[in-house]
Amino acid sequence: MSLKRNILDLRKRKDEVLKGGGDKAIEKQVAMGKMTARERIKAILDEDSFHEYDMFVEHTARDFDMEKKVLHGDGVIIGTGTMYGQPVCIYAQDFTVAGGSLGLMHARKITKIMDHAVKMRVPLIGINDSGGARIQEGVNSLAGYGEIFFRNTMASGVIPQISVILGPCAGGAVYSPALTDFVFVVENISKMFITGPNVIKTVLGEDISMEDLGGARVHSEITGNAHFYSQSEQECFEQIKKLITYIPWNNTQKAKTFPEIEPKSDIHIEDIVPVDPTQPYDIRNVIKSITDDSEFLEIMELFAPNIVIGFGRMNGETIGFVANQPKYLAGVLDCDSSDKAARFIRYCDSFNIPIVTLEDMPGYLPGVDQEHAGVIRHGAKLLYAYSEATVPKITVIIRKAYGGGYIAMNSRHLHADFVFAWPTAEIAVMGPEGAANIVFRKEIMEAENPEEMRQLKIAEYKEKFANPYVAAAKGYIDEVIEPLQTRSILIHALEVSKNKVDYRPEKKHGIPPF
């Protein structure tokens, strides 16, 4: 009889907490087009799999009359659940409770679930929707952020960390997502910045809206802070569920394999790439022509589109694709594209995902802006990431592979495991025109008709060097293949690489050109 009373009491207490910030605050949340924190968790996890912890945690602030305030769960929900039957750890900030502001206990709940995730070696999903530090808690909230950042860093490369920005995420708070592997943003809902529009206006006189300063589109297209962009929370959750199928649960495992499905028959690999090296095409079609079921999950689609990164499967196994995109900026390497690809390569290497590189690029983007923005150190990230990686690394040179870019795109010289080339490949130190001008300078200058001679020499150089056979003659290319063979050769090479063992010198860590 008394047990029943205890149970009823428990239920009452839980119901109270489940109200979050109360009906009014929830109404406001919904009016902004946002779901509540618990709804979001449920939408991501398997049905009825969520278990919440620390429901009854109370805040500890005693200044500014805070002791009189009840903040349910201290504005954050933490717990565990499953995705496709596999366990994950998750937290969601509850904007209806004191604006999701982060105080000491709020942070302790988050760090508790983070510690769990690392210990249990399962992915961590963090849903950010918070006004920022709880000012009343002063330096305690800063301490809270710091503890989160430390754990993000410790977990990096051990378990997958996914950040979902579903509301404001401002000031120091942005650094937790920035330290994680994948950041999801939603149009009109996500806002991320260090210094808000108000401060910028007062101090600098620059008038900018929140959306233009740090909205979803800005972070997807301009800053490169976000990896997945969507129009609605529902679409965002679908993206998360898709991504999670491609990655392993921790750095000691391989991603789950799926039954092999042949690529769709309506994509013909031979019809995609124009032979003229100056003509564009969409490299994603080449990827889809060789992946299982022609599926490809692109990451950072809008940022630096001159390089394409993402996951696909071959023979049922997850593959990380890095591919130059001639459709945008001729597929050049530049600051942004090097940065984008380098980080992805390191992700794949950390989580045992083989990397397939598809190469078609004329070189580095020329320009004062690029040089001054540090294309040397940004470009070096790509060399570093490829050289450092010990997962299977396979390159297919489709067309242009010139100069420093050729080296950077997982060449034999950075210790690629296999390098294949299409017969359309052009591997040379520089473009035919530039090379002819230097190599045949004397002949051209002394000719009766220099322009005629120049054209002649360009053609001669093109004929002799703009092909895969010079590199093949040195063994820099393992095999020149017919385009139609691409998928079967890659699957074979991946099969051969399955038990690859490759060592790097023992060290505390390298010093990549961050």
Added chain:
Amino acid sequence: MEDQTPKYDTLIVNTFECKTYFTKKYQNRKHWELPNPKEIRSYIPGTILEIMVEEGQAAKEGETLLILEAMKMKNKVQMPFDGIVKSIHVKAGDKVPKSELIIELE
């Protein structure tokens, strides 16, 4: 039938005249200009607090021309060489963005 030939831009890289699309970020990139030593520009966005010189006035190298307040710091903007203040484009109290022309010298 729809127009089948999309309007590509041309990007010259390594002597290849590549047909391709430009990105918004690339189109909006800042074009580099040779700095003109006779133009004094705001090196940081801020507020003009005080102007110490007048148009037509001669000034010695190192002389303070004006105070630019930015990030809670009062920055002296000084004469880079001996010369004459040709024109002043701001007045006290003005808020200036970065790289705004504030004074021209002769």
